[in-house]
Each structure stands twice: as structure tokens, then as C-alpha cells.
Amino acid sequence: MLEELRVVLFRPKYPENIGSVARACLNMGVSNLVVVAPCGFNMEKALPLATVHARHVLESATxxxxxxxxxxxxxxxxxxxxxxxGWRKGILTPDSLAGVVDERLRGGGRVALVFGPEDKGLTNEETALCSGLMTIPTSQEGTSLNLAQAVVVVLYECFKRSLDTPFVPGGPPEERPATVQEQETMFHNFQETLLAINFLKDDNPDYWMLPVRRFFSKINLRRNEFNLLMGISRQVQWFVKTYGPGVKK
Amino acid sequence: MLEELRVVLFRPKYPENIGSVARACLNMGVSNLVVVAPCGFNMEKALPLATVHARHVLESATxxxxxxxxxxxxxxxxxxxxxxxGWRKGILTPDSLAGVVDERLRGGGRVALVFGPEDKGLTNEETALCSGLMTIPTSQEGTSLNLAQAVVVVLYECFKRSLDTPFVPGGPPEERPATVQEQETMFHNFQETLLAINFLKDDNPDYWMLPVRRFFSKINLRRNEFNLLMGISRQVQWFVKTYGPGVKK
Incomplete structure (x- = not known):
């Protein structure tokens, strides 16, 4: 049920936490673990925390x-x-996230959950790549959770949700969802287009693209829709190249 | 809210886990930790896992x-x-437990949650002292949770329930949805734009607009998003009028 769910640890500092996360993954039926640029990864320190049961999850981590x-x-x-x-609108809770994840997975999607470094969490640079953000409710006295504990709470909600209703394959296949890579391709193409028509200004276009990104990230964009939008964007670019300022007639 | 909730660790083997549990308690608003006959309790091993924030929870543990x-x-x-x-009937899940705990606490009760040793869990001798039993749903591949992870999942459910109103992350209120009228305005504006850049052909543009309409109809479009899209569409039209074919330079 959670086969297409991927846990991503971004720059974790302690190998023990990676081991603990592997164990949490196993407990909650997730086998897909990816670690981004860990600080001094050390299998000997990670393994005892994974326990022998989750050893394969840890060892097959990318x-x-x-x-x-x-x-x-x-x-x-x-x-x-x-x-x-601040601007962080529409932040999900673990249970509302679980609903969204469940929907995406049942729709044939592949979903990544990203957890930041123990001390600093994710910065705006990383969250810009995210379709959505989630926070775990805590007491105001202690808002910082242990990394593996944060992971287990979120996966527990996803696992619980995945059990709620039996998995029933849908009717005729919908178009597959657009990948994050395709979405990025589209954003870049859009940005070029919006610059070309002077909708975005040259100074800090990335910043002005944020509302556009936010808008699209709430949509579970399909492959055919990606094609449609790319077609429109390319046509505008063609138009600008053909008729735009500086073109001789 | 959870002042009268007590976390009891029965014969835990690793002091690190006690530290981790102290941190989880702090995160979820619980300050009452009791440890029964720990195996070689060692404050130096427990403290780093508690972090400086939960030090007082650990130090005041009984x-x-x-x-x-x-x-x-x-x-x-x-x-x-x-x-x-076997005979273990009516076992609670973390969320059904949270409901019961919440009810008891609001009724003026004092509730203990008991967690067994890492390796063996609670035996019948201990569960005989319990008013009820609770189990955390897990994958069948890995049913044994880390002690502190089990604690955080259960406390997370209790904390979530204890919040008088459901937990809603902050941030400014969402924009109101776009009205049907606004959506129609946008479709017409889009259609004009797509005609102007020759993305749509003059014959039967309504038909060719269908995929665009379908795409937007699945989105719960917000007022600010309507403004964003109208802005982009108008800018393309301005561009066509200013630089398009037939315009003299």
C-alpha cells in the first residue's frame, strides 16, 4: 500500500537517526529510503538502531x-x-497529509516525504521544491522533535490511512501524474515565457514565480495537462520570437 | 491539558531510550514520567537524547x-x-485510546500509559494491572517499535485529541474560492488569448477549449489565483496588440 511512498532524509547529521528511521519505515510498511548528503554516514552506528529486522531497509537505502x-x-x-x-499557507497536519498522500498513491502517484536536518530543518531553498508542507502539532514548550520520531508519527498516520479502506483499483486508468521533474521543466519554461512577455521582471524572477509555483503545486497535474500547458507556453514563446520587440518585419 | 497524564516505562533496558522518551513527553505536553526498575539507569547516557530542552522532564522523572x-x-x-x-479482547488503537484518555482526563481523572521493556513488552502479570490495552498498528513485516517511537505515537494521538479545537497550523486565512462567474470570465479571456497567439484555431475554438476547461474545473480556484491567471492572460494580449502581426513599428 505504501510501496510508492519514499522517505527522504535531507542532510541528516547522526547515522543513529538514519538507523532509527529505517526501523520506523519497516514498522509502517515503507521500504523506500533515500538519504541526501548525510554528515559522515556510518553503517556501524546506524545498524544497531535499525535492528536486525530493518537491516535490509537501511542497506538498500539510496x-x-x-x-x-x-x-x-x-x-x-x-x-x-x-x-x-509568514507566507507558509495551507500547511498540512500529519493526518491531513495522510489523506492527500493516500489519494495520490491510489491515483498511481509516487510520493516523497522530506525531512530536514536535525538542527535546522528544511530551508526555503528545499521547500521551494515541495508540493506541500506539513507540520506536527507539539506543545509550545518543546517544538523540536527527534528526527526518527517525526518520521514515525508521519508514517504512522499514512499507514493508518492506508488501512482504512481496502485498496480498490480504479476504473479506466487516468493519465499518469506529471513527475516532479516534468513540473520543474514546466516552471522553467513558464518563467522564461513570463519574462519574455514582461509579466515577470528581470530582478529576482524566482521570487515572483512563487505564486505560480504555489498555484500549480496544489494541482495533481497529469501528463496530458503538462503537455497542454507546455504547448501553450511554447506557443507564447514562439509568438514573442516571431513578432516580439527587436524582430525585424 | 495532559498534566494528569503519566508515562510509565516498565523495566526499560537502555537509558538512551529513557532520554528519548523524555523528549517525546516534552514535545507532546507531558511532564510526568515514571520509570520502573530500569536496567542500569545512567543519566549521562540518557541526557543527550533528552536534549537540553527536556532535561527537566528527565531529571524530575521518578x-x-x-x-x-x-x-x-x-x-x-x-x-x-x-x-x-488470544484472549486480549477490545484492544484499543492509539486514536481510540486517545478518545478514552481525553474523556478520563476531562472528567478529573489521572491516567497512566505503561510501556514494557524493549525486548519482551508487558507480560500478563503487568497487564493484569491495566484497565485497558492498546496496540499500535504496524506492518506485519516489522511489528516491534522502538520504545520512544511507540511513546511518541501514542502521546501524539493524546495530544492531538487534547487540543480543545482541532490543531490547525497558523498562517493567513485562505483566499475565498473564485466564483463560477469569475471562472467563466477567465475562460473567455483565455480563449481570446489562445486565439490571438494561434494556439486555438478559428474554427470551433469552444471545442478546442474543452481540455483547458476540464483542467481548470478540477482545481478549486481561489480568488488570488484567478487574479494571477487573468494578469498573465491580459499581459499576453497586451503583447500581441503591441507587437503582433499587422502592428506597424
Missing amino acids: IVETLAQAVDGCTAVFGTTARTG | IVETLAQAVDGCTAVFGTTARTG
């Missing part, structure tokens, strides 16, 4: 260099954060 | 010799178990 690599092939990425202020 | 002492003064005692077969 270690990559960047978050983009870690979420490659995923159709939705959810980041965890303890910071819920 | 160490007693028997389970009866640990639950003294409580009005209800719930034990955790991974063994759900």
Missing part, C-alpha cells in the same frame, strides 16, 4: 547528493517544517 | 521499584502490547 536527485521520479513532494508563520 | 507504585494514584491504567491475539 544515498544521493541533491534533493532534486532524491525526489526524481516522484509526482508529489511534501516537506516537514516546524516553522508555520 | 524511579520506583514496582508497577503498582508507578501507577499509584491513577484512575486508569493503559498498557501497550504488540500481542493482540
Whole structure:
């Protein structure tokens, strides 16, 4: 049920936590663990925490260099954060996240849950890659959870949800969801287009793209929709190249 | 809210786990920790896992010799178990337990949650002292949770329940949904734009707009998103009018 759920640890500092997370994954039926640029990964320190039962989860974990690599092939990425202020709208709780994840997985998607480093959590740079953000409710006296404990709470909610109703394959297959990579391709293409028509200004276009990104990240974009939007965006670019300022007639 | 909830660790083997449990208690608003006959308790090993924030929870933990002492003064005692077969009827899940605990606490009760040793869990001798038993759902591949992870899952459910109103992460209120009228305005504007850039052909543009309509109809479009999309569409139209074919330079 959670076969297509991927747990991504972003720059974890302590190998013991990676081991603990592997065990939590096993408990909650997740076998797909990816670690991004860990600080001094050490299997000897990680293994005892994984216990012999989750050894295979730990040993088959993939270690990559960047978050983009870690979420490659995923159709939705959810980041965890303890910071819920400012512009961070529509932050999910573990149980509302579990509902969204369940829906995405049943729709044929592949979902990544991203957890930041123990001390600092995810920064805006990483959360920009996320389709949504989630926070675990805590007492105000202690808002910082142990990494593996945060993982187990979130996976527990996802696992619980996956048990709620038996898995029933849908009718005719919907178009497959667009991958995160396709979504990024689209954002870049859109950004170029919006720059070309002077909708975005040259200074800090990434920042001004945020509302566009936020808008699209709430949509479970399908492959055919990706094609549609890319087609429109390319056509605008063609138009600008053909008729835009600086083109001689 | 959880002042009268007590976490009892029965004969834990590893001081690190006691530290981790102290941190989980702090995170979930529980300050009452009792440890029954720990195997070689060692504050130096426990403290780093508690972190400086939960130090006071750990230092004020009570160490007693028997389970009866640990639950003294409580009005209800719930034990955790991974063994759900046989005579163990009416076993609670973390969320059904949370409902019961919440009710007891609001009724002025004092409730103990008892967690057994890492390797063996609670035996019949201990569960005989319990008013009820609770088990955490897990994958069949790995049914044994880390002690502190089991504690955090159960306390998380109790904490979530104890919040008078359901936990809603902060952030400004969401924008109101776009009205049907606004959506129609947007479709018409889009259609004009897509015609202007020759993405749609003049013959039967309504038909070719269908995929665009379908795409947008699945989105619960918000007012601010409506404004964003209208802004982009108008800018493309401005561009066409300013630079498009037939415009003299």
C-alpha cells in the first residue's frame, strides 16, 4: 500500500537517526529510503538502531547528493517544517497529509516525504521544491522533535490511512501524474515565457514565480495537462520570437 | 491539558531510550514520567537524547521499584502490547485510546500509559494491572517499535485529541474560492488569448477549449489565483496588440 511512498532524509547529521528511521519505515510498511548528503554516514552506528529486522531497509537505502536527485521520479513532494508563520499557507497536519498522500498513491502517484536536518530543518531553498508542507502539532514548550520520531508519527498516520479502506483499483486508468521533474521543466519554461512577455521582471524572477509555483503545486497535474500547458507556453514563446520587440518585419 | 497524564516505562533496558522518551513527553505536553526498575539507569547516557530542552522532564522523572507504585494514584491504567491475539479482547488503537484518555482526563481523572521493556513488552502479570490495552498498528513485516517511537505515537494521538479545537497550523486565512462567474470570465479571456497567439484555431475554438476547461474545473480556484491567471492572460494580449502581426513599428 505504501510501496510508492519514499522517505527522504535531507542532510541528516547522526547515522543513529538514519538507523532509527529505517526501523520506523519497516514498522509502517515503507521500504523506500533515500538519504541526501548525510554528515559522515556510518553503517556501524546506524545498524544497531535499525535492528536486525530493518537491516535490509537501511542497506538498500539510496544515498544521493541533491534533493532534486532524491525526489526524481516522484509526482508529489511534501516537506516537514516546524516553522508555520509568514507566507507558509495551507500547511498540512500529519493526518491531513495522510489523506492527500493516500489519494495520490491510489491515483498511481509516487510520493516523497522530506525531512530536514536535525538542527535546522528544511530551508526555503528545499521547500521551494515541495508540493506541500506539513507540520506536527507539539506543545509550545518543546517544538523540536527527534528526527526518527517525526518520521514515525508521519508514517504512522499514512499507514493508518492506508488501512482504512481496502485498496480498490480504479476504473479506466487516468493519465499518469506529471513527475516532479516534468513540473520543474514546466516552471522553467513558464518563467522564461513570463519574462519574455514582461509579466515577470528581470530582478529576482524566482521570487515572483512563487505564486505560480504555489498555484500549480496544489494541482495533481497529469501528463496530458503538462503537455497542454507546455504547448501553450511554447506557443507564447514562439509568438514573442516571431513578432516580439527587436524582430525585424 | 495532559498534566494528569503519566508515562510509565516498565523495566526499560537502555537509558538512551529513557532520554528519548523524555523528549517525546516534552514535545507532546507531558511532564510526568515514571520509570520502573530500569536496567542500569545512567543519566549521562540518557541526557543527550533528552536534549537540553527536556532535561527537566528527565531529571524530575521518578524511579520506583514496582508497577503498582508507578501507577499509584491513577484512575486508569493503559498498557501497550504488540500481542493482540488470544484472549486480549477490545484492544484499543492509539486514536481510540486517545478518545478514552481525553474523556478520563476531562472528567478529573489521572491516567497512566505503561510501556514494557524493549525486548519482551508487558507480560500478563503487568497487564493484569491495566484497565485497558492498546496496540499500535504496524506492518506485519516489522511489528516491534522502538520504545520512544511507540511513546511518541501514542502521546501524539493524546495530544492531538487534547487540543480543545482541532490543531490547525497558523498562517493567513485562505483566499475565498473564485466564483463560477469569475471562472467563466477567465475562460473567455483565455480563449481570446489562445486565439490571438494561434494556439486555438478559428474554427470551433469552444471545442478546442474543452481540455483547458476540464483542467481548470478540477482545481478549486481561489480568488488570488484567478487574479494571477487573468494578469498573465491580459499581459499576453497586451503583447500581441503591441507587437503582433499587422502592428506597424
